[in-house]
Amino acid sequence: MTGGTPTARRGPGSVVVTGAGAASAYGRGVEALLSGVLSGEPAFALVERFGTANRRVHVAAAMPGSPDLLTELAQAVSEACDDAALPAAVRARSPLFLAVHGDPALARAADADQPGLGPDAFTVAVAGRGGLAEQGLRCYMSACVSASTAIADAAASIARGQVDRVVVAGGYLVEPDQFALFDAGRALADDGRVRPFSAGRRGLLLGDGVGAVVVESQESARARQAPLLARLAGWGRAGDAFHPVQPHPEGHGLARAVTAALQRAGLAGADLGYINAHGSGSPHSDRAEASALWLALGEAAGTVPVSSTKSLHGQALEASGALELIVTMLAARKGMLPVNAGFLDVDEECRLALVLGDALATMPEYAMSLNAAFGGANTALVVGLP
């Protein structure tokens, strides 16, 4: 079955985002991320963190030095909780949903050390450093939809009243193993630029990305008079059932995810004022995503402004969904939509209303962030201005 759309049910509660924290090649903090993205200048540079002598590609978007993932995640969680004005006692009752590739120490650990390592142990460590709850933790390892899936799960749980608040964080810092794998798979752009939806696009580039958001019931946020960053209006997840690593060429799964997210939000496609696309810059993936948007949005796919901020901050793998949702929320609030960088020329199979040249000054009432991953996994998150 690939044609039907499940009825998009949801719990009755309204869900909001009350805080955000981030780190990227543009620096630490959400302000650095937003100003970097809105500068329109891609953050890609030669990799200095580790040797790339045996690789085809030598470029990524990385912070200086060799930052530590646990430290950066804890910092982003703290920034998000501070932003949400969460007192320590409330943080200690808030569970963490963490999106990472795994425990970064595991691949090089001796057998004797392995039982003490793993994603659960790493999640406990991040939660502990952030002063979060010791119970109800989850670790998501669903490739490039890890963080967006965690956010959708948090929203769905909150809407059903199962929990008042979840801190969702995702983290990826450019390191030699994934770099070698993506290089070996010829997935990296050998021209050193990410050109989503453009003719002549040659692939993706990795980028540091750490993002944390406080997802909360509107009722809870109101009760503690918390600042609102955005409403998390809709979320959708669906699979392609097509191939281990290739997207469905017509974007069937992504289209169903978008449709479900819009249904949950009670919106039509034309209600969207901005889409931060998955937009990896890979030939097949971008074509499938453009098709998905036309399938799900109809004619609105030709008018809603679209950019992929991966063209600026790079592909943050498991963290992408958190980092890109933060960019989407902050850009919408500021009324400036990030440019789709690296564009060379129109690809007739990717006809979308791309934001080209400079950031676009407009304040969308609703915006959507999309992610797709190996396994044909797709997610869509819709946010509205509070």
Place this chain on the structure above:
Amino acid sequence: MTAPAPQAFPGAAGVLGTAGLQAAAVAAGLAVSASASWPETDSDAEVSPLPGFIDSLFSPLIAEVAGRALSRRDRGCPRDQAAPDGTVIAIVLVTARGDVASAAQVAARVDAGRRVPPLHFFQSVPNAVAGYLAARWQLTGPVVCVSGIRAAMDAAALLIEDADADEALIVSVDLGLTGGAGDRAAAVIVTGPTGRPEAERHGPEGAA
């Protein structure tokens, strides 16, 4: 429509995995319609290779137990799909450590300054074998991978409750620490505690 869950083979090493998954599913308010494990019988000595996946039993184990569970779910279906048209099945993988065999091999090659085989790129995340299963059995629901059984059950229950899926295939896998000993996997197929009306299962035709 669904086959009763078969009894796990007494005495096999996989019994605890299946029993544990079933118990966790029930605790999460889910009904189990089929289950499978590895090893399940004394003849389960060697996991069948999975084309395109190399150097690690992680993905072949997932494919093996998932295939067993799916084939037990509904024997009236065509060979190439797990359920009748219109049934959306999510895939939820759960692993405490992930594919440590592949990760260790990649790390060793990187540390030695060597190239890594391209096939390792494709199996570097658990989603790849989930994609294989989805394509093989026409499973169109969401694909999720988490680290804990409880998280997997809660996520599956919510997907079903919110109608993102009618059922979920939950596969638990972990490799032993050395040389293949202790590699084990188990799978269950779960539905919500009460079936949904047929009309609700088929929502408005989507753009896809």
